[in-house]
Amino acid sequence: MVKNLALSDKILMQVEKPARYIGNEVNSVMKDAWKVDVRFCMCFPDIYEIGMSHLGIQILYSMLNSWDDVWCERVYSPWLDLDAILREKKIPLFALESQQPVKNMDFLGITLQYEMCYTNILQILDLSQIPLQAAKRRECDPIVIGGGPCSYNPEPIADFFDLFYIGEGETQYRRLLDIYKENKKAGGSRLDFLQKASELPGIYVPSFYEEEYNPDGTIKGRKKRYDKAPDTILKEIVMDVSDTYYPTKPVVPFIQVTQDRAVLEIQRGCIRGCRFCQAGQLYRPVRERDVSVLKQYALEMLRNTGHEEISLSSLSSSDYSALDELLQFLLQECKEKHINISLPSLRIDAFSLDVMSKVQDVKKSSLTFAPEAGSQRLRNVINKGLTEEVILNGAALAFEGGWTRVKLYFMLGLPTENEEDIRGIGDLSNKIAALFYEIVPKDKRINGRVQIVTSTSFFIPKPFTPFQWAKMCTKEEFIEKAYQTRKGIMEQLNQKSIKYNWHEADVSVLEGILARGDRKLANVILYAYQNGCMFDSWSECFHYDIWMSGFENCAVDPDFYTVRERKDDEIFPWDFLDCGVTKEFLLREWKKAQSEDTSPNCRAQCQGCGANRFGGGICTQERDTAVTGPEKGTLPTN
């Protein structure tokens, strides 16, 4: 049956890409609104093309819709053109499937993938006509839930959420929704529900706690407003990742989205323990999916979607123990069906180069290495086990195989970084270029010369990493470091073969503030939004000056969150959350970093991080020293 759309033809014909707002995609789920007990709207607070590329929402969407009493729908940030029309005409934001207002749902779930989407959360609430602050919501408003990586420091946005779900969604949603249904049936209030929900594992209700501060602005402690609310909240985690929900019928968008392919999540977690990486700590311990299950998922997904490409998803894919078997299987299946395989980051060796040459045009594709730091000294500090020798060996193999493009990723502003480390970025780029001219004779240089693209981003300390104590650089320091890097590259012999890209500094500074922020930031975020900030991760929409005047107006010192080095015993805003890894372990790693000591990966030797309390994954497997060599270079996606 042809459904009615929330927007008139006139509006849809006037906005860019109307297909963002009409739903009806292949595998999207329609249900009878009168026959379900719970209406859930899942939101990714960015545009459709970005949100539709996210695996997490597809997992939760398929899980929630597998239950007969629940209808889960989707909503994304309307782009600026529609945003203006919705405001002017006071049309409430609607869910894609039913085209009905979000404000009529029981739940609005918002995934928090990056800090720069915080103003978009307010956009979604505002356009939905839901009060921005949880404290002002009425009985008829949806329960607003946050989840995802940024919920591991939810304090800057705590005011805007009724509750946060900490950890992996597969485990507690059923119980949460049952509590909601029971409460509704018994005529219970919003507060009754939140109280019952707060007793569930993994659920954090921010209004039940109050932060108390020291005179210097640091946290003194937390006071509870509801006695039964837990003191600490341990993340939720799925221990058997082979026997759980998987979206084998993911929604297939009509328009081209960022990740326009089937995604196969091969494992969760990472054994590596790079000290700057938040994901590497949050998702411990490593849990692999059974390879036969993955083969079956791959076939089902391709059949159900018709996608012409499949990609593998995980943190460090080369560490997946059955990778060879899985790739051989996919190569075989996909060749017959003319389906591309998009390779994840792989260690560069003979095997991966062979696989790569089968699925990509060698002349057009590039190799990617992420040394992250320019010198071995600094790579030891960050515990990135990639050595110059490994990079050069990988590059040599690849040049012999016909590759002529190399991408290199570095970070600037890492703890203890000095001028020599920065010079190392140019030196390493040059060595790789020189290697090409040394190995490949003139008449065999396919594109004439080698192309090295060296990119730097600015280091941002994140909660639950060994660097959560570290000071972050100022904007001026960042810009100076980027200038030094460029100068270092320009001085190289092969500088004509090297292209240098760097990120914007001011957006990194703001991300740093929000990442380690506390509840005092809520007013600043609100100010920024009310003064026109939205889509902060889109450089054309980012207004640093508005944010800065927000800090001034709210009397909040932004430097407090960034350039200050934290004392060992400081209480952090996120300390009441427990991601499985202990603060003692992180502090130990912070000390080791300062003395330039490295730590072996989980498979080589247990470092006692605390995640073994979950009693599974790598923690309970036999350690196999045969596969513990240092991380090698990585092969790219296209």
Add this chain to the structure above:
Amino acid sequence: MKIRIKFAKYGTMKFIGHLDTMRFFQKAIRRADIDIKYSEGFSPHQIMSFAAPLGVGIESAGEYLDIEVNSYTSTELMKQALGRVMVDGMDILSVKVLPDTVKNAMASVAAAGYQISGSKNCLDQISGTETADLFALENLAQKLEAFCAQEQIPVTKQTKKSTIELDLKPAIYELSLKETPSPFMGREDAALKTTAIYMLVNASSSGNIKPSMVLNALCDFCKIPFTLQAYRITRLETYTSAEDAFIPLEDVGQDAAM
């Protein structure tokens, strides 16, 4: 073997553009497990050709695409297989096998027939008012006759680089008022009969005329403002020329089984 697929695109699907419709069918053909032929080369693609691109906002009961296959069981089974992997607003109407000598869909197109009715959705969410349209005129039938009786129907067409002068008259083969049901029989508002304008115009790659151009000229002729959203435009059929008549593209092919 060449296969011609006829489909309808209506309802919310009218907002899906031509390129996305192509992408939709590439995936649908894989979902339906059709043994389509791929091109040679490093990145092979499905051999597929669409007849006439349909503008965003226009519905159609007569869209076509041609594909080449290595094998098939029967056109009826292929129609069913494709039908099972469609979405609301996309229907497979027929699947035919083409003689090998037939030109591809795009090169075959000669004309297209359109039905234009007042849009139910013309209540303007922006200004909150109903837009005046041609159907509010009392003597529309006579106006159409008079419009067609002109010696020339000059219009200016805006292209990316310049504006060009164009005479619509030779491209309009028929323009009349008809009492017609919605073409999407059994799918939506089938019972609804409306008075609609029917136009048959040139749709060949060299002389394609958009129905909105004719509507615009007609509104100018009737001295009423032209608002595109006040009309519901439906392509009823796409034609190729056979001897001295226009015949639907599907009539070139036939049902078959291997």
